[in-house]
Amino acid sequence: FFSSGFQVAPETKAVMKWLRSIPFVLSASLHGGELVVTYPYDYSRHPMEEKMFSPTPDEKVFKMLAKAYADAHPVISDRSELRCGGNFVKRGGIINGAEWYSFTGGMADFNYLHTNCFEVTVEVGCEKFPLEEELFTIWHENKGALLNYMEMVHRGIKGIVSDKFGNPIKNARISVRGIQHDVTTGN
Numbered sequence: 525f526f527s528s529g530f531q532v533a534p535e536t537k538a539v540m541k542w543l544r545s546i547p548f549v550l551s552a553s554l555h556g557g558e559l560v561v562t563y564p565y566d567y568s569r570h571p572m573e574e575k576m577f578s579p580t581p582d583e584k585v586f587k588m589l590a591k592a593y594a595d596a597h598p599v600i601s602d603r604s605e606l607r608c609g610g611n612f613v614k615r616g617g618i619i620n621g622a623e624w625y626s627f628t629g630g631m632a633d634f635n636y637l638h639t640n641c642f643e644v645t646v647e648v649g650c651e652k653f654p655l656e657e658e659l660f661t662i663w664h665e666n667k668g669a670l671l672n673y674m675e676m677v678h679r680g681i682k683g684i685v686s687d688k689f690g691n692p693i694k695n696a697r698i699s700v701r702g703i704q705h706d707v708t709t710g711n
Contacts, residue, residue, distance in 0.1 A: 557650070563644045567627060582703060594675040595617075623633070648665075
């Protein structure tokens with residue numbers, strides 16, 4: 525996932541270990557500076573290409589997850605193109621990360637490739653570093669969208685994989701026909 529020679533910070537290693545130890549299935553990374561929801565892959569399949577659509581095998585699921593957030597956000601769902609994030613209106617307030625800009629080492633790509641966790645990146649507001657007095661408004665603009673997104677954890681396949689005696693099977697591989705990305709059962 526990381527290029528050779530890339531030094532991984534101790535806190536990043538700790539988060540990676542934590543993500544592998546708990547069977548998370550859904551997460552979101554909150555950023556500032558724009559109003560849009562991005563989804564993997566964030567790193568282009570062709571590193572020399574900028575703004576290149578780079579879908580995962582679960583493209584439809586990621587679009588559904590991103591739309592769940594964007595559609596419930598009062599500003600992202602606003603159809604005005606004359607506002608922050610307005611250039612994403614025709615896309616429904618969502619975009620494939622690499623199509624917006626490609627970068628390596630992102631959590632969403634790591635989670636998808638190395639855990640069972642599907643993560644989107646939410647650009648929660650126009651200011652990269654909002655002032656303290658702006659935080660209350662930003663929270664209220666994002667609260668309903670966050671709750672709507674969290675409810676998406678109930679979508680998709682869920683259940684228990686067990687042997688003929690009813691004992692759960694740890695690390696069983698789950699495959700879905702037509703999607704070349706397996707997940708595994710938890711502990």
